[in-house]
Amino acid sequence: MPNLRRSAAGTAVLLAVLLPATGAATAGVNAETGAVAAERPWLDGTRSVAERVDLLLGEMTTDEKLNMVRGHGLALMPRGRVKAVPRLGIPELRMHDGPHGVSDVEGVTAFPAPITLAATWDPALARRFGAALGAEARGKGVNVHLAPAVDILRVPQSGRVWESFGEDPHLTSALAAQEVRGIRSRHVIPTVKHYVGNNQETDRMLVDARIDERTLREIYYPPFEAAVEAGAGAVMCAYNRVNGAYACENRRTLTEDLKESMGFTGWVMSDWLATRSGQKAARAGLDQAMPDDPLFSANLRLGLAAGTFPRARLDDMARRVLTPMIADGLFETRYGSPGREVRTAAHTALAREIAVSGTTLLKNRDGLLPLPKNTGSIAVIGTAAHDDVRITSAGSGRVLPPYVVTPYEGVEDRSGGAVTYTPGDGDGAAGLRAAADAAREADVAVVVVGLVTEEGKDRKDLRLPGNMDELVETVAAANPDTVVVLTSPAQVLMPWAGKVKAVVSSFLGGQELGNALAAVLFGDADPGGRLPMTVARRASDYPAGTRRQFPGVGLRQVYSEGLRVGYRHFDATGTEPLFPFGHGLSYTAFSYRGLSVSGSTVRVTVRNTGSRPGVAVPQLYLQFPGGAGEPPRQLRGFAKVRLAPGEAATVTFRLPERAFQIWRGGRWTTVPGRYTVHVGASSRDLPLRGTIRR
Incomplete structure (x- = not known):
């Protein structure tokens, strides 16, 4: 990660002028006299990062170093803290999720989920997204953002696939690297996660991911390596085990592979409460236990006193935390506060642009789309179109939207004709009859269906929930000009695909979902998305798609498919997908x-x-x-x-x-x-x- 070793000459002084220093976190630069920098040379921005870290480490006590290796309390905002060291001008670390916005707080933009960003196939857009994400995190007082997630979509049932970039390591690497660069551009440290083998939520605290070395290197490591090259200052180790050892105390993956082979010079933090030992984890390569683990630092202290834990390792742990803090300007930058409103018109426009660019047209028989200007009446059907819109999933990455433009609202606002809304699903036979009546009376029927997933829980199967499949078939039977819009974080079975004229995937489109969808349906914008995943005809067509194969039996998940993840499996076995990886139609x-x-x-x-x-x-x-x-x-x-x-x-x-x-x-x-x-x-x-x- 050569950019962590670059000189920061001139940056600190410039930032101090543009963003006046306040409090212990920014007390290091006095632009008028330079007195503080003279007294504390590690705060001198004209020195190299490495020199400043060396000077600072030389002044730190053992207690101050131990302060850097664990969190100090869990709160709603931020989710994790590491105390400041005012004596030395070391700022407090304030950590927060999530992958498509600052999570669970008000006053932020609800961008489309990363899986929608993945469907854009647009690294330049990923960088702009990262910059916006970093800006809003910084405005909320966050200087370490817990994103991006780069867990490969191994199985579509996994509850957190929406947080990452799909099934391919090359696509994931390209997008994640640019997001990292964008976040860093706002003087916020990106944290790439979850390292490694975190590809299911079932038994995630205990399951042993058995992955051969070649598969690790060629499929699951490349996105982390790309993020490291882009300057990610922190890597979060996962809950699960990897080939026997827990990810946060696995010397092979943390020290030998990540730090030595990939050249990572930042720090490894644990996922929240993932630390299971003291000296063992630290010796293996864990640098920081989160969110609050006094036993971790106490165990290291005992080891130092007894001579069983090397002081050089504690110095290395502190160095790894301090290096990106200095390289990314945390000592000089002014940050906001949790209650601050950080939304901007530019971010709202960006959210809509990402949603449009990620909207993927899977099928368009007879050129039904875009809808012509003279479309007289449109029936928008399905609770996912208005009453139960899906733009985010549950867990640590959930974002609270300031508003949501629903698909119904977007279509109604854009259409020049009559637009009706009928829930249809969730109300048994009566709901289906109402949906059929609405579809029969309209020129075009737009059925919106979808689902949300959540951290800590995998899907039981790949079907749409409730009677959504029946809803689609009912509407298609009533109106041949039927468009199905999917709002789903991952693959679903589509038994009705041959019965409808058009299928559009919006994934999880964020607060501007309805406007973006309407822009594509009416042809104001070309559908810019391409699938970041393979959509199969049957659940058993996926390489680890059956209940017998997934989740793992006896807390062991054997990655027996090896390199044949996603489309690689379909190609190797000659299995015909419903919609292939990379697919997406244009107008x-x-x-x-x-x-x-x-x-x-x-x-x-x-x-x-x-x-x-x-x-x-x-x-x-x-x-x-x-x-x-x-x-x-x-x-x-x-x-x-x-x-x-x-x-x-x-x-x-x-x-x-x-x-x-x-x-x-x-x-x-x-x-x-x-x-x-x-x-x-x-x-x-x-x-x-x-x-x-x-």
């Missing part, structure tokens, strides 16, 4: 032509061949030589381009050496041979092919 058409390969650089021309402006997401998949033992194809590059009718763009993919490597024999190795490059619109729509030799 226009695109051609892919002229693939050329020069060394490790691949170029392709994408042209809008339709009559409307639209969004294309060209994707590059790499097929390894036969001896590599890899799945058939793997995402290695993507881009998002907006093209006017007839416009063309040349998209360039530059593949780093790591793109050609596998983990073998304890190191990254390039397998010699012929690599086939596939480029197209999804993992199953790849018309162009080229060759790279290694």
